Amino acid sequence: MGSFDIILQALDLVLTPEVLLTALLAGTFGLFVGAMPGLTATMATALLVPLTFFMDPIPALAAIVSASGMAIFAGDIPGALLRIPGTPASAAYVEDSYRLTMRGRMNEALGVNLIVSCIGGLIGIAVLVIAAPLLAEFALRFTSYEYFWLATMGLSCAIFVASSDPLKAAIALLLGLALATVGLDPTTGVPRFTFGQTNLLAGIEFIPAMIGLFALAEVMRGMIRLHGGTAPINMPKNPGPLFKGVGGIIRRHPTNVVRGSLMGVLIGALPGAGADIAAWMSYAVSKKFSKTPEKYGTGHVEGLVDASAGNNAAIGGSWIPALVFGIPGDSVTAIVIGVLYMKGMNPGPTVFLQNPQLIYAVFIIFVLTTLMMVPLGWGAVKLAKQALRVPSRVLLPIIMSLCIVGAFAMTNSVFGIVIMLGMGVTGWILEENGVPVAPIILGLVLGPMFERMFMTSMIKSNGDLLAFFERPIAAGLGICVLLIWTVSIVKALRKRRAPVAVVAEQGSDDTSPPA
Numbered sequence: 001m002g003s004f005d006i007i008l009q010a011l012d013l014v015l016t017p018e019v020l021l022t023a024l025l026a027g028t029f030g031l032f033v034g035a036m037p038g039l040t041a042t043m044a045t046a047l048l049v050p051l052t053f054f055m056d057p058i059p060a061l062a063a064i065v066s067a068s069g070m071a072i073f074a075g076d077i078p079g080a081l082l083r084i085p086g087t088p089a090s091a092a093y094v095e096d097s098y099r100l101t102m103r104g105r106m107n108e109a110l111g112v113n114l115i116v117s118c119i120g121g122l123i124g125i126a127v128l129v130i131a132a133p134l135l136a137e138f139a140l141r142f143t144s145y146e147y148f149w150l151a152t153m154g155l156s157c158a159i160f161v162a163s164s165d166p167l168k169a170a171i172a173l174l175l176g177l178a179l180a181t182v183g184l185d186p187t188t189g190v191p192r193f194t195f196g197q198t199n200l201l202a203g204i205e206f207i208p209a210m211i212g213l214f215a216l217a218e219v220m221r222g223m224i225r226l227h228g229g230t231a232p233i234n235m236p237k238n239p240g241p242l243f244k245g246v247g248g249i250i251r252r253h254p255t256n257v258v259r260g261s262l263m264g265v266l267i268g269a270l271p272g273a274g275a276d277i278a279a280w281m282s283y284a285v286s287k288k289f290s291k292t293p294e295k296y297g298t299g300h301v302e303g304l305v306d307a308s309a310g311n312n313a314a315i316g317g318s319w320i321p322a323l324v325f326g327i328p329g330d331s332v333t334a335i336v337i338g339v340l341y342m343k344g345m346n347p348g349p350t351v352f353l354q355n356p357q358l359i360y361a362v363f364i365i366f367v368l369t370t371l372m373m374v375p376l377g378w379g380a381v382k383l384a385k386q387a388l389r390v391p392s393r394v395l396l397p398i399i400m401s402l403c404i405v406g407a408f409a410m411t412n413s414v415f416g417i418v419i420m421l422g423m424g425v426t427g428w429i430l431e432e433n434g435v436p437v438a439p440i441i442l443g444l445v446l447g448p449m450f451e452r453m454f455m456t457s458m459i460k461s462n463g464d465l466l467a468f469f470e471r472p473i474a475a476g477l478g479i480c481v482l483l484i485w486t487v488s489i490v491k492a493l494r495k496r497r498a499p500v501a502v503v504a505e506q507g508s509d510d511t512s513p514p515a
Helices: 003-014 017-035 041-052 057-074 076-082 088-102 106-140 144-161 166-180 206-227 246-252 254-268 274-289 301-325 331-342 356-389 392-411 414-432 438-460 465-469 472-510
Strands: none
Touching (some): 003 017, 003 057, 057 076, 057 106, 057 301, 057 356, 076 106, 088 274, 088 301, 088 438, 144 274, 144 465, 166 438, 274 438
């Protein structure tokens, strides 16, 4: 059977009212879940699994692909409106989105997010179709050494993303890493820093922590403005069509779109990485190569281009190891593999030989749902705009209620709400003192992987640190990380010495000659 015949069969499977309607409804559901603080793309996918029991394979896959892709974009909406990242992937650039909205440029922020998300998703799909076996083979060569350096590179992003004070960002990152050590030791299974609380044995969930650090801290600031004698900040109007000026921004930054998309695919293809790390690393790389890095974090659209392309391209990338080898690229594809087995489509190299039309059907579903993101996202943003008209005294209690629901839903216990409240107070105190909170989330997300891979590598090498550089890929990643840190430290030292030299020079000029 030729490739053309396989594609025709795949089109017959996909272009049916049942599949298209399922993708539409699942996409709408994914937008709703992703826009709710604390409800992630993983949760949107997991909630759909019971329904897939009663579906044929293609509609079941259409539901999961559509919901997960829409949820990743939808996380940008509350970030831009309320400074509450809907998903962990949105936390990397939430400050830029929110500040653009406060300047009356919400349409620009969300319009860029939406269109670039679609472009990044399509690039990810193209790579998935063309280079899936090659990329999957590359991903399989990663061992604990490579993953350690990847996690180190991801954690480094927290320092480079900080626009004002890298030292304070480093303090926040270390706080996040310290919180990530709470719970059972991944090597020995010994409880750490639990203080006898059984709820802490599972560690600190990063979703309730994220809700507290961003959303609750913002609610506290709003309440202080309302009742502390300070006039509440009125949300500026965001007039005009959603996509006005977006084309010009993309034409000015085509390199950012391509770079972010390719980084997203590569990171997504690594098992366990996913869209969250892709967004952070794309944003950090964007700032590193930007001509105006000082504008990042102040409402700069350039970082949004890279990060939006990266986190959506990572969705296609994460399916590469899932389809080719049956290894989940992230938590969503872990659920997908279960659904594939349930439907008799055992993932692995043989699926391309035995059921090629089903694989091509998945590719076509990816394309359709990614294109569907534009009209559905446009409608979601139009509805979300109404939130800007709600007075602060009404909006703040609603946000607080959503925070409580999101924190409880993630842990299914009141302890999730306790974590959210504690992290909310902590986040408010830190931000009042100029310490960024985003690095704490990155430390919580990557901390367990960083520690687990380091301990595993040390056990395998009997404590020999040189083993981290013995494998070619690990050596390359390790050298890159060390170079990045060396260059950053040298630049920081030069900046610190420069003002001293200027002051000394001014002092010598001001001294008058002796009489």
